[in-house]
Amino acid sequence: MTEELKQKIIEVCNKKIAQKGDNVGVSFYAFFKNKNDNPKLLMEAATWWIETHQLDHFEKAIKIKQMVL
Known part of the structure; x- marks a missing residue:
């Protein structure tokens, strides 16, 4: 996975989690x-x-973020 995609995924997951909580998909x-x-x-x-x-x-945003990290 490219660094560009990793950063995009982490950014979007962080934003979604901040807006809707840890349970957001x-x-x-x-x-x-x-x-x-x-x-x-x-x-x-x-x-x-x-x-x-x-x-x-x-999938849960928190799960995807952890997979990428």
Whole structure:
């Protein structure tokens, strides 16, 4: 996983947790805008989420943050 994606995931998870608490869920789409302006990074996140770790569509943000750290 690239450093760019790691930082993006940690930033988004921190923001979601701060807004909605430790129980908030995220999907890998949470790390991207509605417009697909970086397909390579999106595919990297999808591969890490789906193929590498076989995660459900929604996972706890705190779990994803800890996995990345």
